[in-house]
Amino acid sequence: MGAILNTLPLSQTDNLTNISPNRADWLTAHADATGLAVVEVERLWNRFKQLTGSNEQTKLNPDHNALPNELSNDIFVKNLLKHFPVSKTDQHSIPFGYFLTVMHWFDEASIHDKLGALYIYLNNGEPIDANMISKLLKHVYRETRDDEIKALSHQFMRQLQANERGQLNMEQFIAGVQRCFSPGELEELLKFDIIPAHLLDEANAISSLQSSSTNLRNAYDYGTNDLVSDSQLRQIATQATRRNWTKLAVSLGFLEYDxxxxxxKNNNDSAAALYELLQVWHEQEGAFATKRRLKRSLEQSDFPELIPILN
Incomplete structure (x- = not known):
């Protein structure tokens, strides 16, 4: 995967490596350099801060940064970060600009290119065989017996039509996966949106930030009347936690480990946990923390009865 990611236009962000994130043009400068919308850069900056554990650090060192426990124990995440391009001056760190460029590629790459990157990621570009698949499956199915893992790995190789040596090269892997899954299924499996399309549409309806030529926004402003109040967040947290509220959190962009x-952090007090999560959402989303968005999330997560709180 590194062979692919290192061919990306990384140099466009090199002149931003010494800019402080406290500067007013921190987000817009990165938006202009990468071609992303400011709202996308802002979302990724929030994720980057979670990875580094700092609001000031502009480079991520996967070996030294204290990643969240759920990530530090995830072999797939750790291996993925090893494939990221690194700074020219520090071979152990990933600059924020490079992180943005890679995420942009994940968002826009074709299915064929993503499958090619996945092939390289799985075995560092070497041919894939049943033994390699067995090692992978052991990390996924930790409680499964070795003989069952072996059977699964051989079934995988048969379905993808391994060659006479029992191996798959890149083109065989890509062709095999495309035979086993419909285009729609692959699109859904490999889909990665920095910002969901409907939120980018909303970004078009909020006033443009100055100094950004690529910010996808116009002169309309929702105003403050559509912003969610803290009182409303507290009411929703209190009532939503009477049922399973995980789906609501996911619909707002939080991951399982979040x-x-x-x-x-809140000693398994669900109401307190959801209230803090909603506060973080409100703070991170800023002008996008609207009643309309929260209403949509409540509806999508089967809490339609809570929508009147936002009226």
């Missing part, structure tokens, strides 16, 4: 972290 949710578990909020629960642990």
């Amino acid at each position: 949710i578990e972290a909020f629960k642990a």
Whole structure:
């Protein structure tokens, strides 16, 4: 995968490596350099801060940064970060600009290119065989017996039509996966949106940030009347936690490990955990923390009865 990611236009962000994130043009400068919308850069900056554990650090060192527990124990995430391009001056760190460029590629790459990157990621570009698949499956199915893992790995190789040596090269892997899954299934499996399309549409309806030529916004402003109040967040947190609220958190862009972290921090007090999560959402989304968005999330996560709180 590194062979692919290192061919990306990384140099466009090199002149930003010494800019402080406290500068007013921090987000817009990175938006202009990468071609992303400011709202996308802002979303990725929030994720980057979670990875580094700092609001000031502009480079990520996967070997030294204290990644969240759920990530530090995830062999797939750790291996993925090893494939990221690194700074020209520090071979152990990933600059924020490079992180943005890679995420942009994940968002826009074709299915064929993503499958090629996946092939390289799985075995560092070497031919894939049943033994390699067995090692991978052991990390996924930790409680499964070795003989069952072996049977699964051989079934995988048969389905993808391995060659006479029992191996798959890149083109065989890509062709095999495309035979086993429909285009729609592959699109859904490999889909990666920095910002969901409907949120980018909303970004078009909010006033443009100055100094950004690539910010996808116009002169309309929702105003403050559509912003969610703290009182409304508290009411929703209190009532939503009477049922399973994980789906609501996911619909707002939080990951499973985020949710578990909020629960642990609040001693498994669901109402307190969800309230803090909603506050973080409100703070991170800023002008996008609208009643309309939260109403949509409540509806999508089967909490339509809570929508009147936002009226």
